[in-house]
Every structure is written in C-alpha cells, then in structure tokens.
Amino acid sequence: MAVNTDYLGKTYPAGEPYVVGREKIREFARAVKAQHPSHFELDAAEELGYRDVVAPPTFAIIVSQKAEAQLVEDEEAGIDFSRVVHADQRFTHEQPIVAGDELVAELHVDTIRPMGGGYMITTRSEISRVDGEKVSSVVSTILVRGEDQ
DSSP states (O other), X not given: OOOOGGGTTOEEOOOSOEEOOHHHHHHHHHHTTOOOGGGTOHHHHHHTTOSSOBOOGGGHHHHHXXXXXXXXXXXXXXXXXGGEXXXXXXXXXXXXXXXXXXXXXXXXXXXXXXETTEEEEEEEEEEEETTSOEEEEEEEEEEEOOTTO
C-alpha cells in the first residue's frame, strides 16, 4: 500500500493529557546523559526559578511521539512502520517542561512528498498544557521506504 498523499494538511486533535512526573524526567535525563542537577533535584530547579524539576529539552519527544502514533497507526494513511526510517527532528520551545505539567499535542501533517520510490513525511506536534498555554513545537521527518527498497 502506498502512502496516502491526501493526508497532506491533515490535523489530528490532541488526545489524552500526558502527566509529566518527576521520576519520568529523572529517567529521561539519565538516558540522555543530561547531568544538570535541576533535572534531578527539586531544590536545584527551584533555585533557577522552576516550580519543580525541569525536563531536558528533548523530553518533548515523548509527547510528540504519542501524537505521531495517530498518523502511523491510521491504516488509511498507508504507512508501513517496518519501512520507516527516521530522518530529522527539531524542537522549538516556548517554555520548559517541568514535573506536574499536563501536556497535550495536536499533530499536523505538513508535507508528504515522493522520494526515490518512497515518501518523505514531515509532521509538526504542537504541544501545550491542558490550559492551552503553548510549550513546544516538534517537527519530525520520516522516510517511508518503497516496496522495492
């Protein structure tokens, strides 16, 4: 099945909120080798003016990937995940993510273009707190390899 190019411009609404926990931030920080004390210790984060421990900038990928899963799991989109290669990821942050945040992400399919027998797809996850306050935009590009690749 080919990628459905009619999905260009499609928007998936925000799903259930993701509640950011202190331990999730600490686990993620350890996994990406972030060492600043504000990722682990409440006192260190508060000294910098945060209300709780602060997530490393790439933590937004967790919320973004939950939103992107809507597209990948949408059978009508025609994306065979076994043929997906990650191409690019970019983050634009309006404010940091801290423990206690409840985040939602709306997913936008910004580009779908044929490339070498496959398709390059770029999505944008607009992440905000449940009160509507914008937190981050995550732009992700994947290559869906063609059947003969």
